[in-house]
Amino acid sequence: MSHQTFTREEVAKNNTEDSLWFIIDSKVYDVTDFIDAHPGGEFVLKQVAGADATEAFYNLHRQEILQKYSSLCIGTISGETPKVIEHNPGDLSVVPYGEPTWLTPQFKSPYYKESHRKLQRAMRIFVDEEVYPVAQECEKDGKLIPQDLIDKMSKKGILHMRIGPGKHMHGVSLMDGVMKGEEFDYFHDLIVAQELVRANARGFQDGNMAGMTISLTAVLQFANNEEWKNKIAQEVFSGKKKICLAITEAFAGSDVAGIRTTAEKTPDGKHYIVNGTKKWITNGVFCDYFVTAVKTDKGLSVVLIERQEGVETEAIKTAYSPAAGTTFITFDKYGLLGLNPLSSGQTNEVDKGPSRIKMLTLHSVKVPVENLLGQENKGMHVILSNFNHERWMMVCSVNRMSRLVTEECLKWSNQRLVFGKKLTDQPTIRQKLAKMISHCEANQAWLENITYQMTLMPYSQQATHLAGPIGLLKMFATRSAHEIADEAVQIFGGRALTRTGMGATIEMFHRTYKFDAILGGAEEILGDLGVRQALKNMPKSML
Numbered sequence: 001m002s003h004q005t006f007t008r009e010e011v012a013k014n015n016t017e018d019s020l021w022f023i024i025d026s027k028v029y030d031v032t033d034f035i036d037a038h039p040g041g042e043f044v045l046k047q048v049a050g051a052d053a054t055e056a057f058y059n060l061h062r063q064e065i066l067q068k069y070s071s072l073c074i075g076t077i078s079g080e081t082p083k084v085i086e087h088n089p090g091d092l093s094v095v096p097y098g099e100p101t102w103l104t105p106q107f108k109s110p111y112y113k114e115s116h117r118k119l120q121r122a123m124r125i126f127v128d129e130e131v132y133p134v135a136q137e138c139e140k141d142g143k144l145i146p147q148d149l150i151d152k153m154s155k156k157g158i159l160h161m162r163i164g165p166g167k168h169m170h171g172v173s174l175m176d177g178v179m180k181g182e183e184f185d186y187f188h189d190l191i192v193a194q195e196l197v198r199a200n201a202r203g204f205q206d207g208n209m210a211g212m213t214i215s216l217t218a219v220l221q222f223a224n225n226e227e228w229k230n231k232i233a234q235e236v237f238s239g240k241k242k243i244c245l246a247i248t249e250a251f252a253g254s255d256v257a258g259i260r261t262t263a264e265k266t267p268d269g270k271h272y273i274v275n276g277t278k279k280w281i282t283n284g285v286f287c288d289y290f291v292t293a294v295k296t297d298k299g300l301s302v303v304l305i306e307r308q309e310g311v312e313t314e315a316i317k318t319a320y321s322p323a324a325g326t327t328f329i330t331f332d333k334y335g336l337l338g339l340n341p342l343s344s345g346q347t348n349e350v351d352k353g354p355s356r357i358k359m360l361t362l363h364s365v366k367v368p369v370e371n372l373l374g375q376e377n378k379g380m381h382v383i384l385s386n387f388n389h390e391r392w393m394m395v396c397s398v399n400r401m402s403r404l405v406t407e408e409c410l411k412w413s414n415q416r417l418v419f420g421k422k423l424t425d426q427p428t429i430r431q432k433l434a435k436m437i438s439h440c441e442a443n444q445a446w447l448e449n450i451t452y453q454m455t456l457m458p459y460s461q462q463a464t465h466l467a468g469p470i471g472l473l474k475m476f477a478t479r480s481a482h483e484i485a486d487e488a489v490q491i492f493g494g495r496a497l498t499r500t501g502m503g504a505t506i507e508m509f510h511r512t513y514k515f516d517a518i519l520g521g522a523e524e525i526l527g528d529l530g531v532r533q534a535l536k537n538m539p540k541s542m543l
């Protein structure tokens with residue numbers, strides 16, 4: 001920005017098409033060459049030529065637009081200081097309730113130590129500078145996450161952190177030495193999950209290695225060969241290979257026991273031959289490894305299948321961006337013929353429109369028996385073992401996104417003028433905001449309480465005591481998301497229905513919050529789980 005200063009009289013003289021200036025927040029903008037390109041049209045700009053357009057501008061745009069178009073700014077009004085607060089990478093929100101209580105200067109929290117604060121700050125800067133711009137682009141174009149960003153995350157230990165605390169963190173330096181992997185606990189885990197959500201792109205959010213967070217854990221906990229386990233873990237943590245969880249099928253969603261994909265042992269007992277299909281597999285379109293639930297002779301088993309002959313992946317069109325890489329998978333020894341065989345590393349693009357499906361068609365899915373995870377026919381234990389962490393992570397994310405939406409509503413209703421008044425002057429709008437804030441705060445407080453219990457319990461005890469509360473919390477968090485999405489649309493009106501402009505975040509949230517209400521266990525199933533677990537602990541005697 002130029003440091004030239006002008007008087008308001010000088011600006012007023014530049015009020016024609018040949019020289020069109022105006023003032024926004026004591027800064028002078030020369031939009032003469034921008035008139036034709038302005039998405040809101042030239043007419044509105046001519047109406048404020050030479051004048052102070054601050055109120056008109058903030059009634060229609062967000063602050064970031066001025067940062068993006070900063071080259072239009074030619075100086076400031078002499079003797080005046082801009083009032084609008086600009087957001088810099090790493091900054092905390094100054095909007096009330098824009099951050100959870102522990103990040104609000106006036107409040108204290110018993111849960112967070114210095115290492116949590118340091119990690120939060122480092123993650124915030126990384127997300128603002130590196131993840132956000134990529135996420136926005138991928139979300140828009142339907143592109144898959146670029147390898148370059150995966151490499152950066154790997155170097156900072158973010159891929160390690162996303163699996164949660166554990167032995168895999170030992171010896172890992174996090175965020176260029178901000179803390180040691182050994183110190184990493186579930187509150188650090190919560191921070192990583194909530195900061196990543198701020199990239200504000202729901203499809204990309206899942207495309208950003210969500211598959212790994214729910215599948216690599218099975219390899220780390222249940223691999224039957226230490227050397228093989230370390231090889232897979234090393235490949236995935238370095239970002240060279242991608243892994244996902246393949247459980248659900250057209251025939252089996254929350255009712256995992258209903259899966260129909262079969263794994264038959266070869267006569268020599270050295271391999272399984274896998275046949276079947278898997279649906280809604282997050283990241284499947286670009287993965288090298290699939291942690292797959294299969295039916296073996298006497299029950300369920302879990303095997304790691306490598307992308308190979310007979311594995312075919314096909315992107316599914318969903319309500320959110322193809323950046324998520326949601327997949328339909330076929331394990332078929334006959335496969336489909338005549339389609340382009342592509343290796344996962346060859347493309348980071350999913351076409352849009354009718355031809356956007358990329359298939360990987362190879363032949364014969366032969367899985368070495370060494371790839372069995374846990375014991376044969378005891379796969380249910382493997383599958384269930386990660387559900388709690390997955391659901392807890394989803395609560396971290398959906399609640400942070402709900403907060404972001406609430407923050408957007410607070411900002412918008414405080415700047416938008418309707419009938420000559422701010423939206424916040426209307427009691428009905430304040431009621432909506434009250435409801436949204438309360439849902440965010442209630443969920444975060446419950447989440448932190450459960451997280452604290454997690455820090456004190458080994459994983460086996462978490463399954464016994466926390467599966468129910470986590471189920472109930474996830475149900476509540478997604479019911480809250482439903483309420484928040486609904487109220488946010490009413491506050492933003494027509495702008496909540498367009499994918500660009502002021503209401504873009506609201507439109508995306510309203511279109512996609514249901515992913516969280518379904519994935520990882522549907523609301524109804526989780527509510528039921530929570531109550532059934534509580535009933536199990538009811539005293540036997542009459543009360």
Ligand code: HEM
Nearest residue numbers: 029039040044045048053056057060061062069072501502
């Ligand atoms: C440097 C100054 C300005 C820039 C860089 C700018 C840029 C933009 C951009 C990028 C949009 C697309 C919507 C969005 O992303 O939010 C937009 C929309 C719009 N702009 Fe501007 N604008 C400027 C000043 C103004 C002023 C002073 C007015 C009115 C007096 C105005 C009126 C509008 C209108 C009516 C729309 C359509 C908004 C809607 O339907 O929601 N713009 N502008």
